[in-house]
Amino acid sequence: MHPLLAARWSPYAYDPTRDLQPHQLRALLEAAVWAPSKANSQPWRFLVGRRGDATFKAIFDALAPENQVWAGNAAALVVGVAQTVSEAGHPNSHAAYDLGQAMAQLTVQATAEGLFVHQMARFDPDRVRAAFNIPAGFDPYAVAAIGYLGHPAELPDDLRKWEQAPRVRRPLRETAFAGVWGHPAVD
Structure with missing residues (x-):
């Protein structure tokens, strides 16, 4: 596996003193733009707020309270929006x-830039x-907090526990199957 993918994780602790540079934000969004899509429809749109601006505040205000506890320290909040109905009125x-x-491509680019992304589903669309x-x-689908890693000590106890817990993934043998359901595709 590529080290960039192995290094990716979703922290809660963000450094409230460090901002994204314009070239970094552009690189993240360009990476997203070049993702594959059905019939090259490119149904994604993004609302981009940088800490301190009105867009950031409006996105922040839509977050669930448990996400507001930590997400305000991120350098940017980005809402991923999907075009679920075409201009011709057909569902996508x-x-x-x-x-x-x-x-995902935005996230990998962020990791390459030394940034971290934490995506959230708990917000008010x-x-x-x-x-x-x-x-x-x-339709707004997710909000991503983007920024530099902060200090877990600044998090509330419950989030600090999550932040410092080992990263665990379901074993590949329980995820990828071949022949029949449940039979591992690879050893």
Whole structure:
């Protein structure tokens, strides 16, 4: 596995004193733009807030309280939005999948830049829709906090425990199958 993928993780502790440089933010968004998509539809859009600006505040205000505890220290908050209905009015059944690929590429680019990304599903999509006047056919799916690693000691006890816990993944033999369900595809 590439070391960049192995190094990726989703921290809660972000350094509130370090900002993203414009070239870094551009590189993250460019990486997302070059993701593959069904029929090259590119159904992703992003709302990008930098700490201290009005966009960041509106995104932050839409987060669930348990995410507000830590996400305000991130250098940027980015909402991943999927175009779930085409301009012709047809549903795009792969929009969420394609947005996920774009977010994954953004995340890998962030890791390459020495940044960290923590994606969140706990936010109020309707509040985001209203705050940014998102048109029908576009759905906010996730918010990503992006920034430099902070100090776990500054987190509340419950989050510090998560932050310092070992990273664990389901074994490959329980994830990838061949022949019949449950039979490992690789040893």
